[in-house]
Amino acid sequence: MTRRVRVVVFAVAAVGMAVLLVWAFAGARPFGTSIHPYGDLAVRAALEQRATANTVASVTFDQRGLDTMGEEFILFAAVLGTSILLRREPDELARTVGEEGTEDRAGSGPTPEMVRLFGYVVLPFVVVVGIYVVAHGHLSPGGGFQGGIVLATGLHLLYIAGDYPALRRLRPQRVFEVSEAAAAASYVLLGLAGLAVTGAFLANVLPYGTLGQLASAGTVPLLNTAVGVEVGSGTVLLLAEFLEQTLVLRERSGRPDTGGSR
């Protein structure tokens, strides 16, 4: 189709889509009403049955923990897929890190001292916050997905600080590959443990404890930790693939300015 035809077809369809959506939304329940059958049930199940203060965590890791296993593996598959698509090609050259252009942020010039200092100083705090967010996922907003991202991005403050060699030393890819896969597998193992003990996959088999205590909610904190490690490691690996592609790998023919594009 020519550009004009394509735009016309799209515009007509988009108008039709808008009409459909307005028609549907006009018939939907008004926003903010107090009646919602699932919401009421889920909150009651979280607080009364499972001593899980963070209801969202109860839905994510207990009531609908199977979905979360699938979602965890979506990230797992995305990391594997990225590794495949960005794997080093035969015609690509891996440069030595420390060589001109690899130690710094790609082509953005020398890092200002303040940014450098900020990166080094803030990193440990961010890591502590990340661990906190994972560990308290069943009590307060947060959890494995959020905390994992905080942890992974925290490490990359080193990149912001312009010290790519240090970041590389801090994240040996092999170790993170193993921790990511092991964390993903441990979610499945916890599920199978539930199956073995009660006959239901992902059943919450640990004592529920007292609402609001760190040791409460049964398996939810464990599943949270598994997801936290998986998401943290997976995100580190994802970013590593892209950073290596941008900073380290070059086509052999040597077009240094277009590194990373193929």
Place this chain on the structure above:
Amino acid sequence: MPATALTPVIIGLPIGMAAVLAALGARLPRRVLDATATATAATVTVLAVLLLVATSQGRVVAWAGGWTPHQGVSVGIALVADPFGAGLAVVAAVLSTAVLVFSWRYFQAVEVFFHALVLVFLAAMCGFVLTGDLFDMFVWFELMSAIAYALTGYQIEQAQPLQGAVNFGITNSIGAFATLLGITLLYGRTGALTFAALGATLTGAHPDAVIVVSMALILTGFLVKAAVVPFHFWTADAEAVAPSPVCALFSGIMVELGIYAVARIYWTVYAPVLPVSALRGPLLGFGVLTAVLGAVMCLAQRHIKRLLAFSTISHVGLFLIGVALLSPAGLAGTAVYVLGQAGVKAALFLLAGVIALRLGSVSERDLHGRGRDMPLTAALTIIGGLALAGLPPFATALGKAITEDAAASAGLGWLVAVFIAASSLTGAAVLRMAARVFFGLGAPATAHPIQRSDDRSDDRSDDRSDDRSDDRSDDRSDVVGDDGEQDSGEAEEPSPARAPRTMLIPPVVLLAAALALGMLPGLPATMGVVAAGFTDQPFYAAQVLALPLPGHAALPAPVDWFTTSSLVYGLLSVALAVLIAAAAVLRTRLPGWAVAVADAGRPALRGLRALHSGHIGDYVAWLLVGVVSLGAALGVALR
């Protein structure tokens, strides 16, 4: 192991083993890796068969997390296995095993990622067919997609796989957005996500805007996955470039799961609120369009994998027609057809992989007469082509026959013509390809640029541009030309004198299975009973939600095995396929009037080709047209 434990283990085992392989993989020798992955898939096959056997006693319902319903209400996710779901899990596991065996020798530099991805893909497909929960189905759908994009782009040495993967990724993601939006709308209305609870809540409701639009949106993602026209554009682009064993999984089972989702969601969620009369017309329209367009495009291809991709599209159209009859008999026929097609199409894609490995190309023109010393591959390809055309007693023919009967008894006898046309055209395309490649029949392609004949890059989509550049060359073919000297790097050895046995056994087994299934006289009757259970929504809801069971719906008339008329139709399709293939091969010797007829169709064909432009903007525009047409058709049908 109790049956309720089988369902989660079928999902958890391959997904867990994938993680283990990913963790250890780099240290494992290739042989151990191959053996572990194959053994895992084989174990899942056995477990799925056990589950299928267990479902003959009734649905196997397992609530994840142990959240069994109280008074029909649960906050958890139900895993619900019935014979169709468990049967599809068996198909997925068998095909994954076959593909893993095939890949032992197919890939050279395979890393652990391929095995891990295939295992997660298997788990996702099993989750998809065994879940009883709308959102959970969406999660497995997304997982399948994430892996499918990566597998499509597997051969990164070339530019086309990435383009194919990107087109696939964008179209599927837009479909997924639509599905998620539809789920949101429906959830906002009902507060439920379990199919059973959704259906129970909607019973007796008025089919208003939320219900109609949510259905159109939810189906969109699955129709994209199912490669239904006009949601289908990604399919040929992706299957042209994905490694052949991956295509076997895509065409053999993944695409068909989209059709399964349409049937499952209608019969458990919307059946109580949307009458059959409202849905039949729109679905039939999409089905006929898909069957016809896919068949015509299939015959027009010279790139073997694109050809097979379009034949899948055409067959999916036939499956959608079978589902659109919205009767147990139609469903039973479609189920048998899907089984047969899974074996036949996966086998054909694996054979395309053998051709690519041996001859270094998948272009019918490049390969003219070059397959003369591959008798077994040739024989299997021809058998596959005949089975695709509907040669009795292959299961493809049986499924086609049952669906045709169901259409006729629904007063839609004209659909038989669509079935015969689609199956004979797609069969003819394969037979023509076989005649040219293996026997060197017909005129060799002179117009084709021969200078590339020594490059052994397989699986490239260049032939499509060659096809189109018969009369005009567009910029796309130049882009492709840049890549001309590159090596595919996919094949294990440049061109082994013989195809390894492990690459020929899987297609033999798959074709034999398709044949054996068609020879079971009891299969249609069983499928009829199973389909009647599948469509019995009140019973499904009560069983899943552990409520007092209502009486079974009345059993429909038993479904027959081959009847005389269905045998005649089957043989007619095959005869037509052979004639069309012969006419295509011997084009130059045809009488003048026949050439004139063929030439008359050329402008239309050129228009169709131009629609499949490879431009993602076009694909998205047509996808949107599809959603709006579906929504509007449903809305109008309910007036």
